[in-house]
Amino acid sequence: MNFLTGFWYAAGWSSEITTRPLARRILDQPVVLYRTEGGQAVALDDCCPHRMVPLSYGTVEGESLRCGYHGLRFDCAGRCVEVPGQTSIPPRARVRAWPLVERWQFAWVWMGNPEAADPALIPDLPWLDSPQWTCATGCVTYACNYVLLLDNLIDLSHTSFVHRSTIGTDAVARTPVKTAAEGDCVRVEREMHDTEPSRLYQKAGDFKGRVDRWQRIDYWPPSRVVIDAGAVSVDPAEDGRRINTRVINIITPETSRSTFHFWAFARDFKLDDRSMTDFIGDSLLVTFNEDRVLIDHQQRMLDERPQQRMLDNSADLGVVLARRMIDRLLRDQAAASGAD
Ligand code: FES
Ligand SMILES: [Fe+2]
Structure with missing residues (x-):
């Protein structure tokens, strides 16, 4: 089954997205949804690049998400900002961030090419x-x-x-x-x-x-x-x-x-x-x-x-x-x- 990827899909009701990470499969991709302490709703690939444990087992810290296994910490764009016990951050230490916009009480996610993710295409409700x-x-x-x-x-x-x-x-x-x-x-x-x-x-x-x-x-x-x-x-x-x-x-x-x-x-x-x-x-x-x-x-x-x-x-x-x-x-x- 191929899904149509060039559209905004409802990842959930906005109210479902909290500082407690939520694992949700969307178009057969594992996504972790969470809200930073500053209130931004975020969608990341739900797979830590370190040992591939779902990031949804992690915890929100300020504006970032810390993996629940060995503590790598990622910002809202999916960049790793901390590797506990080492000062350098390997370039591969990043996860895919899916564009996410909140409108009409929904959190809309774009699972296709992120450059095409135009918020004007979100349905009017x-x-x-x-x-x-x-x-x-x-x-x-x-x-x-x-x-x-x-x-x-x-x-x-x-x-x-x-x-x-x-x-x-x-x-x-x-x-x-x-x-x-x-x-x-x-x-x-x-x-x-x-x-x-x-x-x-x-x-x-x-x-x-x-x-x-x-x-x-x-x-x-x-x-x-x-x-x-x-x-x-x-x-x-x-x-x-x-x-x-x-x-x-x-x-x-x-x-x-x-x-x-x-x-x-x-x-x-x-x-x-x-x-x-x-x-x-x-x-x-x-x-x-x-x-x-x-x-x-x-x-x-x-x-x-x-x-x-x-x-x-x-x-x-x-x-x-x-x-x-x-x-x-x-x-x-x-x-x-x-x-x-
Ligand atoms: S699996 Fe995420 S930090 Fe090790
Ligand atoms: Fe019906």
Whole structure:
């Protein structure tokens, strides 16, 4: 499995990065994430050049990280600044530092050519920092390739069958979608008119009667899916009351068979209601764990039957377009590395 390296990936929520080093595998590379005492978040290759022990067993000292085995100390750029017991520092005593930028509550890491790591390419996720929105957030880890999770998020027809206790209703699978690739984005839209609100919407939006409901799913390669979803009451007594939400999915391959799913559910209502945030967070965890059971099994079945091809139906067009985009970018990446 080749990963697309010329993109910013979420290494984690910023809040996960502390002065206690955190070992995380990203695009199948071992990375140590830590925060210096001055507050800078850092990502280094998680392998000490001395005896190749993971640096994540080390400790943060001021602006540096000291290996937990024989005490070599490295600065934020990965240069060795101290070898205990000797005055000279061998030139090979350095580790790779991955570009890391914190924005929108995430720590974004660049696993490709560091010279191309332009922070302007970090995805825009304004809902995470806006006073007009409030978020429940979390992370789920799947034992599957990240493309299967994209498949799951781009085709929401499964919600009618998998997520009946939270976000699914019969109308979702029954309602045809409009699908289009626009530039570097795949959009899948579904409008459901005069329909039952889902259980989550009934409770979150206090909808007693029927609603118009929409889902606009936008996918950008390699692994970002933002779903604009909401509902508006069709009950004349409710005077067009509506709720807007964004389900933000930032996906980072851990290995070719495991995937981090960083998610945020942003809403524009009941902004200060902590119990609503907890309720939504709990519901989303139930929802994503329902997906996880199926997708992890799906991965095992795919590995067991590499010759068998999946069947595409009309709701899968978005998924097909997304896979094509990934394949094209992988070909471009291979061509560019061949040209180097
Ligand atoms: S292995 Fe890191 S200092 Fe020896
Ligand atoms: Fe799902």
